Amino acid sequence: MTATLIDGRAVAERLRERVAARTAELARHGVIPGLAVVLVGEDPASQVYVGSKTKQAAAAGLKHFDHRLPASTGTSELIALVEQLNGRADVHGILVQLPLPAGVDSAAVLAAIDPAKDVDGFHAVNAGRLALGQDATVPCTPLGCLILIREVTRDLAGKRAVVVGRSNIVGKPMAQLLLQNDCTVTIAHSRTRDLPQLCREAEILVAAIGRPKAIAGDWIRPGAIVIDVGINRTVGADGKSKLVGDVDFDAALSHAGAITPVPGGVGPMTIACLLMNTVNAAIRSRAGTLGPLIGVSQ
Numbered sequence: 200m201t202a203t204l205i206d207g208r209a210v211a212e213r214l215r216e217r218v219a220a221r222t223a224e225l226a227r228h229g230v231i232p233g234l235a236v237v238l239v240g241e242d243p244a245s246q247v248y249v250g251s252k253t254k255q256a257a258a259a260g261l262k263h264f265d266h267r268l269p270a271s272t273g274t275s276e277l278i279a280l281v282e283q284l285n286g287r288a289d290v291h292g293i294l295v296q297l298p299l300p301a302g303v304d305s306a307a308v309l310a311a312i313d314p315a316k317d318v319d320g321f322h323a324v325n326a327g328r329l330a331l332g333q334d335a336t337v338p339c340t341p342l343g344c345l346i347l348i349r350e351v352t353r354d355l356a357g358k359r360a361v362v363v364g365r366s367n368i369v370g371k372p373m374a375q376l377l378l379q380n381d382c383t384v385t386i387a388h389s390r391t392r393d394l395p396q397l398c399r400e401a402e403i404l405v406a407a408i409g410r411p412k413a414i415a416g417d418w419i420r421p422g423a424i425v426i427d428v429g430i431n432r433t434v435g436a437d438g439k440s441k442l443v444g445d446v447d448f449d450a451a452l453s454h455a456g457a458i459t460p461v462p463g464g465v466g467p468m469t470i471a472c473l474l475m476n477t478v479n480a481a482i483r484s485r486a487g488t489l490g491p492l493i494g495v496s497q
């Protein structure tokens with residue numbers, strides 16, 4: 200068996216087209232969704248991600264407001280900026296790029312974001328609403344993973360899903376989304392016993408551990424849907440820098456039914472979902488007057 204590749208770049212492009220179309224409709228009502236992007240320090244990967252976010256926001260017709268601050272910026276200064284952005288009518292979404300420099304209290308900064316403008320879905324109010332099955336802004340990476348899974352099958356009810364990784368921004372919300380879709384969900388982590396055997400039970404396997412090729416090919420149940428969230432920079436045999444996922448992709452190809460590549464899988468979906476969340480925040484800000492939210496099911 201050779202797995203079908205799930206093309207995250209193509210799915211993200213289609214989602215961005217839907218975002219752009221909805222943004223154009225909002226513009227006819229005088230609303231331009233606005234995204235404030237806060238980048239602290241000089242982390243090279245963060246600079247690339249933030250650059251892609253602002254470029255893609257502009258291409259979809261959103262406004263973006265860039266705040267690039269030195270690594271020496273303190274927690275209280277950042278909170279003051281967030282509070283100022285909370286008060287602006289032209290800012291519908293606030294994104295604080297992570298990781299923040301050591302010494303900044305990230306939790307305090309994220310907690311300062313108005314939950315209605317929390318387009319990353321990291322605020323406790325949104326995490327709580329998601330857990331309760333209420334209308335919530337869902338973190339971009341797990342939302343992107345769900346959309347990719349639904350590209351393969353809409354028949355999720357009763358499926359055995361294993362999420363490897365228990366972070367607040369990927370593992371836990373991913374598990375909530377799968378649960379909402381009637382999967383039987385297990386979250387595995389570094390203390391899980393017999394991880395290979397647990398993974399072999401998974402009809403849907405989401406790997407979000409941040410360790411290159413940690414999931415071996417023979418851990419994968421034949422025909423499983425494998426979603427690889429890992430983006431690990433390694434050095435290839437040729438001495439060049441190479442991105443690899445948390446799954447041993449080459450080995451997994453002969454076991455999985457469908458699999459996301461790295462790069463070109465989950466990563467592009469993260470940014471497309473951020474744009475979707477921002478447009479949805481703009482729609483919600485006008486309490487029912489601007490029509491439906493962009494959904495995952497179209």
Ligand SMILES: Nc1nc2c(c(=O)[nH]1)N[C@@H](CN(C=O)c1ccc(C(=O)N[C@@H](CCC(=O)O)C(=O)O)cc1)CN2
Nearest residue numbers: 248295296297298319339340462463464466467469470
């Ligand atoms: N505030 C946030 N910070 C971070 C988030 C987030 O969702 N919100 N997620 C990650 C980084 N991230 C977005 O910010 C992100 C990571 C990767 C990609 C992506 O498109 N990756 C490409 C490869 C790009 C490369 O060459 O490095 C791919 O997988 O194809 C997009 C966004 C941490 N911080």
